[in-house]
Amino acid sequence: xxxxxxxxxxxxxxxxxxxxxxxxxxxxxxxxxxxxxxxxxxxxxxxxxxxxxxxxxxxxxxxxxxxxxxxxxxxxxxxxxxxxxxxxxxxxxxxxxxxxxxxxxxxxxxxxxxxxxxxxxxxxxxxxxxxxxxxxxxxxxxxxxxxxxxxxxxxxxxxxxxxxxxxxxxxxxxxxxxxxxxxxxxxxxxxxxxxxxxxxxxxxxxxxxxxxxxxxxxxxxxxxxxxxxxxxxxxxxxxxxxxxxxxxxxxxxxxxxxxxxxxxxxxxxxxxxxxxxxxxxxxxxxxxxxxxxxxxxxxxxxxxxxxxxxxxxxxxxxxxxxxxxxxxxxxxxxxxxxxxxxxxxxxxxxxxxxxxxxxxxxxx
Amino acid sequence: xxxxxxxxxxxxxxxxxxxxxxxxxxxxxxxxxxxxxxxxxxxxxxxxxxxxxxxxxxxxxxxxxxxxxxxxxxxxxxxxxxxxxxxxxxxxxxxxxxxxxxxxxxxxxxxxxxxxxxxxxxxxxxxxxxxxxxxxxxxxxxxxxxxxxxxxxxxxxxxxxxxxxxxxxxxxxxxxxxxxxxxxxxxxxxxxxxxxxxxxxxxxxxxxxxxxxxxxxxxxxxxxxxxxxxxxxxxxxxxxxxxxxxxxxxxxxxxxxxxxxxxxxxxxxxxxxxxxxxxxxxxxxxxxxxxxxxxxxxxxxxxxxxxxxxxxxxxxxxxxxxxxxxxxxxxxxxxxxxxxxxxxxxxxxxxxxxxxxxxxxxxxxxxxxxxxxxxxxxxxxxxxxxxxxxxxxxxxxxxxxxxxxxxxxxx
Numbered sequence: 123x124x125x126x127x128x129x130x131x132x133x134x135x136x137x138x139x140x141x142x143x144x145x146x147x148x149x150x151x152x153x154x155x156x157x158x159x160x161x162x163x164x165x166x167x168x169x170x171x172x173x174x175x176x177x178x179x180x181x182x183x184x185x186x187x188x189x190x191x192x193x194x195x196x197x198x199x200x201x202x203x204x205x206x207x208x209x210x211x212x213x214x215x216x217x218x219x220x221x222x223x224x225x226x227x228x229x230x231x232x233x234x235x236x237x238x239x240x241x242x243x244x245x246x247x248x249x250x251x252x253x254x255x256x257x258x259x260x261x262x263x264x265x266x267x268x269x270x271x272x273x274x275x276x277x278x279x280x281x282x283x284x285x286x287x288x289x290x291x292x293x294x295x296x297x298x299x300x301x302x303x304x305x306x307x308x309x310x311x312x313x314x315x316x317x318x319x320x321x322x323x324x325x326x327x328x329x330x331x332x333x334x335x336x337x338x339x340x341x342x343x344x345x346x347x348x349x350x351x352x353x354x355x356x357x358x359x360x361x362x363x364x365x366x367x368x369x370x371x372x373x374x375x376x377x378x379x380x381x382x383x384x385x386x387x388x389x390x391x392x393x394x395x396x397x398x399x400x401x402x403x404x405x406x407x408x409x410x411x412x413x414x415x416x417x418x419x420x421x422x423x424x425x426x427x428x429x430x431x432x433x434x435x436x437x438x439x440x441x442x443x444x445x446x447x448x449x450x451x452x453x454x455x456x457x458x459x460x461x462x463x464x465x466x467x468x469x470x471x472x473x474x475x476x477x478x479x480x481x482x483x484x485x486x
Numbered sequence: 487x488x489x490x491x492x493x494x495x496x497x498x499x500x501x502x503x504x505x506x507x508x509x510x511x512x513x514x515x516x517x518x519x520x521x522x523x524x525x526x527x528x529x530x531x532x533x534x535x536x537x538x539x540x541x542x543x544x545x546x547x548x549x550x551x552x553x554x555x556x557x558x559x560x561x562x563x564x565x566x567x568x569x570x571x572x573x574x575x576x577x578x579x580x581x582x583x584x585x586x587x588x589x590x591x592x593x594x595x596x597x598x599x600x601x602x603x604x605x606x607x608x609x610x611x612x613x614x615x616x617x618x619x620x621x622x623x624x625x626x627x628x629x630x631x632x633x634x635x636x637x638x639x640x641x642x643x644x645x646x647x648x649x650x651x652x653x654x655x656x657x658x659x660x661x662x663x664x665x666x667x668x669x670x671x672x673x674x675x676x677x678x679x680x681x682x683x684x685x686x687x688x689x690x691x692x693x694x695x696x697x698x699x700x701x702x703x704x705x706x707x708x709x710x711x712x713x714x715x716x717x718x719x720x721x722x723x724x725x726x727x728x729x730x731x732x733x734x735x736x737x738x739x740x741x742x743x744x745x746x747x748x749x750x751x752x753x754x755x756x757x758x759x760x761x762x763x764x765x766x767x768x769x770x771x772x773x774x775x776x777x778x779x780x781x782x783x784x785x786x787x788x789x790x791x792x793x794x795x796x797x798x799x800x801x802x803x804x805x806x807x808x809x810x811x812x813x814x815x816x817x818x819x820x821x822x823x824x825x826x827x828x829x830x831x832x833x834x835x836x837x838x839x840x841x842x843x844x845x846x847x848x849x850x851x852x853x854x855x856x857x858x859x860x861x862x863x864x865x866x867x868x869x870x871x872x873x874x875x876x877x878x879x880x881x882x883x884x885x886x887x888x889x890x891x892x893x894x895x896x897x
Contacts, residue, residue, distance in 0.1 A: 382882075388867070480779075
């Protein structure tokens, strides 16, 4: 639960989301999507849109429901748990950035369709040769035109608009909203990837028109992606843990369930610990003040990466032979966990950011 | 004075928890500082200072906060106790001598002893005039507590105890103890145990401090040679010893734990390393150092949030979630690893043991004092078993001694 003390509304939202998603998403659907390119789970997307989850944390003035980040994170956790294959985190974090930092014209142009699920938004932040957010992007935005290439863009295969991390004419970082349907955009969808439902694509811009958000806000966007995806990781890591637990109770060797052997028990206990640390760090980030958020988001991201990796890797090991096949669902967690670990910047980037912020915070 | 004769304006009367916290904070700010000047005190002087602080707390209603007022306690809630302990932990106070005494033996005694016994024994313990210890572990009974061998033989209306206890914290300062002993070796191990309290000054008891690897000696061996305990000091029925022992251990489930795991905080890490270099580069830029520091920071943030939620649950009258049980498991192991990494960075000069060092700021002492915390209060392995069995619902380990009379278990 994103918060089960004091906020019963949040509990209700999360329970409702869990029930709804159990009826829509399933490992079977993801297994099918893995074999195709450039597709995601449209029925899930329609449900997410119909239930108002896409705009839930936007202000009412922007057409949203005026709820907080905690509510959106509760949904992300349940999507993670259900292996939901739709770009909820990418699109809602991009929508949040447009709402916070976009001009009225940009909000008008993007948000109504995005809230309705008719348009998908994403964030294109990463470049070749850099495992994290580029300090000075090679991609440039000058005279209203964007030039350069973004790699491994999550939902890049099907997004209608992207928020692009670029260097502006004045040499400062700028985030540019770009319509991906225009001629100056070349979209190279990855023909095959670790998880094809994520819709990875390289986006090459050759003089594409765009509108800059107000201010140097890439870290605000990345921090929110880190927090929301941390909840997706918590949900997925937890699902992977309990799938392995269930199997350990059922599978028998040497006359007893494998879950009676300490080698298995202690391995699952270690996953439980990692998932709880990730849950605690993620919840702390939701509660963090604006000043504390950057460090809290980095801590949540690193803890989330580690928890899902551990849960999916060691959870898979519990299954033995069947775990490494397409028969069992374990490879789905293994793939999804790794995608979430890398697509918003890898652990070294976020770990060093956490340290820099913590040490810098001391010096100040 | 109020209707029941207790002083009015007791802190536990303050219903709003933030108001309670503010009152506790103000009281501590006024009284605590003079008890923090402990450097250079001899051990008896330190203990005398500790008793003085404890008495002051009891008069103010901050000693044994959850115990009833007529016994000298604070008459307050579990949450008030936790809040006061959190506020108190901001000061380096000599509270360690009473942590066990008032944490487990006194609450369990108050639960099972007669009114007369409670009235006679609890108030001096809560004021800090007497100290109680907990005689549970033995050389062959640590994780497997029910395997204990200290024998209790009934002679008329008196029990005669023979054998040995081990790892007893603060036994050398204790006046009283709770103890679990084996009254019947002919039944399965859990069934043959009985629980008592006893006078630590009784003839036949010998306490020998044990030197731990960091040099400290707060734990002891306790030997019993025909120690006589009146049957009136039995707590619970004959054969209920294991049940009451587990009850004893559960009392402090939600005690306050430092989310830095008693290791250095990030400021102390940076202080300790900022003048060091590795390969001509600042040590604070080394990947392994940064990874270890990041681990500590992440654990701290996560555990702080887990604690916050546990207190919030208690405040609204709910049971905290089971995730609090991960605290000791992760902090104990992480503290050891962190201390080792920080020592590595400091190079051979780190091998000197400096007098008056503190484990948080001296990484060498931190390393030397870390291993016991992976053993005390449940080993890392037992804690993993507990998580696996109690939270994840996995089967209990195979136990060949199950149902076997204790004296038929192969040794």
